[in-house]
Amino acid sequence: MPILCTKLIQAIPPVSRAIGGEVSLVDELTSVEHLLASDPLETLVVVGPDVDLDEALAFTAAQRLARPALGVVLLRDAFEVKVLALAIRAGVREVVPVSDLDLIAEACTRSLELSKATPAGLNLPIQQGVEGKVAVVFATKGGCGKTTTATNLAVALHAGGASRVCLVDLDLAFGDVAISLQLTPARTLVDALAMDGGLDETGVSGLLTRYRPGLDCVLAPVEPGDSEQIPASLITDLILVLRRMFDYVVVDTPPQFNEHVLAVLDEADHHVLLTTPDVPTLKNLRLTLDMLDMLSYPRDRRSIVLNREDPRVGLTVADVESVARTNVTARIPASLAVPASINRGVPITIESPDHAVSVAIKEIATRTIVGAKHEPPASKRGFLGLRRRSG
Ligand SMILES: Nc1ncnc2c1ncn2[C@@H]1O[C@H](COP(=O)(O)OP(=O)(O)OP(=O)(O)O)[C@@H](O)[C@H]1O
Ligand SMILES: [Mg+2]
Incomplete structure (x- = not known):
């Protein structure tokens, strides 16, 4: 189930609805990492506008290498070209204003579609030296x-x-x-x-x-x-x-x-x-x-x-x-x-x-x-x- 990371209580219900269906709600990126570790096939993380930009970008850049099939959609209070450029460089799939629920829904759908086209197993971290x-x-x-x-x-x-x-x-x-x-x-x-x-x-x-x-x-x-x-x-x-x-x-x-x-x-x-x-x-x-x-x-x-x-x-x-x-x-x-x-x-x-x-x-x-x-x-x-x- 998609993961929403935010502490903004008032944003949770509308954004969750825009993501569509149930979401796993967490309030910090370390919790996102824990959830991802327990579900190697999760493919969508939506990061709220309250999450520090540098932390969000560092998280995304690390996930891009570890789990190429994972999509990160970044929500911000306002649209800024500078943020967009940095986000694209880090591997964020879309940057969307938190107030535009239609755009959030579209961005999540596009990201999930893209992840679907990425082979499922690309989300599976390889356990070096461990044999099943x-x-x-x-x-x-x-x-x-x-x-x-x-x-x-x-x-x-x-x-x-x-x-x-x-x-x-x-x-x-x-x-x-x-x-x-x-x-x-x-x-x-x-x-x-x-x-x-x-x-x-x-x-x-x-x-x-x-x-x-x-x-x-x-x-x-x-x-x-x-x-x-x-x-x-x-x-x-x-x-x-x-x-x-x-x-x-x-x-x-x-x-x-x-x-x-x-x-x-x-x-x-x-x-x-x-x-x-x-x-x-x-x-x-x-x-x-x-x-x-x-x-x-x-x-x-x-x-x-x-x-x-x-x-x-x-x-x-x-x-x-x-x-x-x-x-x-x-x-x-x-x-x-x-x-x-x-x-x-x-x-x-x-x-x-x-x-x-x-x-x-x-x-x-x-x-x-x-x-x-x-x-x-x-x-x-x-x-x-x-x-x-x-x-
Ligand atoms: N414990 C059970 N109780 C009742 N019916 C069972 C049980 N186990 C299997 N069956 C039934 O037996 C039939 C054959 O099962 P299954 O297809 O799993 O066998 P199979 O060995 O894979 O067959 P095949 O060699 O054709 O591949 C199925 O209709 C299944 O519902
Ligand atoms: Mg059989």
Whole structure:
């Protein structure tokens, strides 16, 4: 929500209305900085006429480098050419008299439009040397609930903005993340193909679609056939860059092993393996586990999650554990509230945070992903390691 910085009580209601919708109100620039730090994707700050000009300009100049997508609109009591020149030099988007509410509204709209055209991720300060954790949600049987689990895990890890999370749709041919979250796939992974010189933070920022402040998505291509153009090496590069930009990266997958999935299984700190309580899916779980063992992925980096658990279907947790030859890490109950939430385009963890399904998913997020160990790739290579050994 846009930030208004002023101590002028009488100016607050009309200016807030001119900005449009709700605003976060603060009375000094240090508080603006704190708010910006907690919301890396905020794109508008309106600075009141009572704020010292030099301080306002210094703040703007610093933000211009740190968060290029942030717009600062400066309000003054009267229009002065000298102030305008200094403001432009500092990077202020517009200087507007505080008395002209129409002009304030127009300036804010223009600034927000400009910010929208600036890739969302350009507002994400890079955490030098800090690497986020990567979790992949996988099953070789279609319809197990991978997309449902991945989207809700991303929401749970985001925790209302406490962490920065990126959800990657690696179901390149039939990705459902955009439709599940009601996002328009204006930018997708296929746009990465144009980045000849390799992926970096700026390039990856241009691929992101924002769901909530601090929760971004890399969406799957829309056109049939686009997925085949994407090399596995691009997925590896993408994950390496996203790790530097986000606290958590959650990857949704297609229901089969392919080179893209193997690339992400290699990079991930944790594998969330889904199953449902039916015989064909359990058979696939067994084959999946055998394959992962064969590829030397460490067993301590995987969780087995029983989704759509329902006592009426006849298969128990014990049955699942005997097929998996290991413990089930977590169980998500079957509930009609899940398809209902998907049909409304709102993840159940947002819509009904206290629902048993939401509670189960939040617990998976905390127990398995937040606590996952991130180790240098060399010690966890599975597929690529095997390929190196065999090649
Ligand atoms: N815990 C649950 N209770 C009830 N229904 C569920 C549950 N989890 C998932 N579903 C439903 O199962 C269906 C498949 O879920 P989802 O699309 O998440 O699976 P998927 O593994 O991503 O499928 P695909 O392999 O096609 O990508 C959806 O209709 C969803 O609403
Ligand atoms: Mg899916």
